Amino acid sequence: MRSHEAAEAPPTADRTLGPAARRASSVGLALAACLAVTPTLAVAAEAASAGAAPPSASAANRSGAGLDRYYRQRPAWGSCVTGPDDTTGPDLDGAGVQCADVTVPLDYAAPRGRTITVAISRLKSTDTRHRIGAILLNTGGPGGPALAHPPTARAAMKEVGARYDIVGFDPRFVGRSTPLDCGWPLGMTWLSAGADRAGFDRQVALQKSLADKCRATGASVLPHISTRNTARDMDVIRGALGERKISYLGYSYGTYLGTVYTQMFPGRHDRMVLDGAIDPGDYRPRLLEGTERENEKALSDWAGWAAERHGTYGLGRTRAEVLASVDRVVAASARGPLTIGSGADAFRIDDSQVPLLLFSGIADDTEPARASFGELLSVLVEAVGGAPTTLPAGFAGELRYALRGEGEPTGAQSAIICGDVAAGRDPEQYWRDIERSRAAHPLFGPLTRNINPCAFWDRPREEPTRVRRDAPALIVAATGDPRTTYKGSVELRRQLPSSRLITLEGANRHALYGSYANTCVDDQVNRYLATGKLPAKDRTCVKETG
Numbered sequence: 001m002r003s004h005e006a007a008e009a010p011p012t013a014d015r016t017l018g019p020a021a022r023r024a025s026s027v028g029l030a031l032a033a034c035l036a037v038t039p040t041l042a043v044a045a046e047a048a049s050a051g052a053a054p055p056s057a058s059a060a061n062r063s064g065a066g067l068d069r070y071y072r073q074r075p076a077w078g079s080c081v082t083g084p085d086d087t088t089g090p091d092l093d094g095a096g097v098q099c100a101d102v103t104v105p106l107d108y109a110a111p112r113g114r115t116i117t118v119a120i121s122r123l124k125s126t127d128t129r130h131r132i133g134a135i136l137l138n139t140g141g142p143g144g145p146a147l148a149h150p151p152t153a154r155a156a157m158k159e160v161g162a163r164y165d166i167v168g169f170d171p172r173f174v175g176r177s178t179p180l181d182c183g184w185p186l187g188m189t190w191l192s193a194g195a196d197r198a199g200f201d202r203q204v205a206l207q208k209s210l211a212d213k214c215r216a217t218g219a220s221v222l223p224h225i226s227t228r229n230t231a232r233d234m235d236v237i238r239g240a241l242g243e244r245k246i247s248y249l250g251y252s253y254g255t256y257l258g259t260v261y262t263q264m265f266p267g268r269h270d271r272m273v274l275d276g277a278i279d280p281g282d283y284r285p286r287l288l289e290g291t292e293r294e295n296e297k298a299l300s301d302w303a304g305w306a307a308e309r310h311g312t313y314g315l316g317r318t319r320a321e322v323l324a325s326v327d328r329v330v331a332a333s334a335r336g337p338l339t340i341g342s343g344a345d346a347f348r349i350d351d352s353q354v355p356l357l358l359f360s361g362i363a364d365d366t367e368p369a370r371a372s373f374g375e376l377l378s379v380l381v382e383a384v385g386g387a388p389t390t391l392p393a394g395f396a397g398e399l400r401y402a403l404r405g406e407g408e409p410t411g412a413q414s415a416i417i418c419g420d421v422a423a424g425r426d427p428e429q430y431w432r433d434i435e436r437s438r439a440a441h442p443l444f445g446p447l448t449r450n451i452n453p454c455a456f457w458d459r460p461r462e463e464p465t466r467v468r469r470d471a472p473a474l475i476v477a478a479t480g481d482p483r484t485t486y487k488g489s490v491e492l493r494r495q496l497p498s499s500r501l502i503t504l505e506g507a508n509r510h511a512l513y514g515s516y517a518n519t520c521v522d523d524q525v526n527r528y529l530a531t532g533k534l535p536a537k538d539r540t541c542v543k544e545t546g
Helices: 039-049 055-065 070-073 089-094 149-164 196-220 229-241 253-264 294-305 320-336 355-360 367-384 395-404 412-421 428-439 487-496 521-530
Strands: 098-105 114-122 133-138 164-169 247-250 268-275 338-340 347-349 474-478 500-504 539-542
Touching: 070 098, 070 229, 098 229, 114 149, 114 229, 133 149, 133 229, 133 253, 149 164, 149 521, 164 229, 196 412, 196 428, 229 253, 229 412, 247 253, 247 338, 253 268, 268 521, 294 320, 294 367, 320 338, 320 355, 320 367, 320 500, 338 367, 347 395, 474 487, 474 521, 487 500, 500 521, 521 539
Parallel strands: 133 164, 133 247, 247 268, 268 474, 474 500, 500 539
Antiparallel strands: 098 114, 114 164, 338 347
16 A cells, blocks of 8 residues: 555555655655745756856855755765664665765755755666666655665666666655654545535644644745755755766656756756656646546456456455445445454544545556455455454555554655645635535545645745756656556657657556566666667557466
8 A cells, every 4th residue: 555655566656646655555645934935046056056067166156056065065875774673774785775865955045054965875887888877766756765766776677777876865854864754643645525514624624734733843844845846956966976967767756856857957867767747737736636537447447357356355246246345335434434453453444534545456457456455445345344354464554654644754745745836725615626526526536636735835935847848758658547647648748849658558557667567668668778769759568468
């Protein structure tokens, strides 16, 4: 459910979005006011940082940028182990990965002020004679850590992986970077409005309390948590690595981050792979809005699969019967919370949470993922009848984070989204949107249109990035992607005329390259990473069976 999106397989995640993001598999997916960065200063800062060499001190002073000390730093590479309880670091050390911190300004408009650190990792190229350069990874989210992903990426890249320094990083205020923890009582805010107005009113109160709590604990940093600042951090990482240009592999939300980087730092990027792309013009606080039909299709396809395995899951012998089982679970959770699990891992889930669990299970149409979802739904059906239930292996930890906020810091994902684009602030408008959507999409409409903490966040300091210049990139997308829908990849392809689109037909899957085992997709991406040459035209691949 959580992608530790993700990290379990190669990028498979997004927190809400993103393959390989961290908690994203489960779903996928606060600002202090005023003192906005002036456009002149923002442009000066980006212009100063865009060159291969850092600006001179006098130039920095004239521009107000003063970023040269950040670009001139050199990482102190060492062990990835952070302490005796670190279970990830020893594996990274064993794989030959080195870790370091890069210092960046909290506020790029005040580079001589407070600093923070961004944690990075590097798996150095072994084919140094044919070295291409460094490739930076982002696994989605927003807020997905990628520090642990260089070994996974190298496996996906096959022979060409040896020609790159593969660099993971945890974005600002995520993972091992300077942290943010809003102390929320839950980890996932992508909840449903439920069946009636009383449920929605509870959501309004909850989401406002989350925004207030995050502001109370992180007011000094929230204005500086945004995709644009993460893109600025990426360029500092590029400079700190001594690279004139940097390649990039981004999944889900990571495609938006990569696109923003191309717009802010033209000429600083080499090979760009964007898997499961977001249309930048469609990026907004309700990130899941507009995905209802794709999720309904994915759920229906899964129901057909489950019907063929009624003997295993007991959910129905036909697609319609399985979908009726889903409806019974949702209806029962609206009458009163269902109890799943036992003891310390007993969870009471209502109609605000059940749609999240259903949504979380349908972003991957591989056999293991479908089986895992079948096990969970069987438990939910048993809970409707009041029978004692045992959670499938691994689900308790996911639910502890998603529903209780246990185990990891909370709030970074919302802080990024809310810091990027201003949200509507009128709860009544959200309710009207929910009611309109409910008629056509009774299960997913109240989830995708629901209010979230951004409605109570302070306004972003910068306007969202728009695509105003072309950039060559290889975009990868599945026609049935229920998280970042196929139409978003098509639209990004249109906005970047020099790009090319690799389409995988017939897959209900979010995140493909290196994790879906489609030879056609993987070969196209690796050929591009090896040669730097995009395909002459868009290509279509077919879902493999067997």
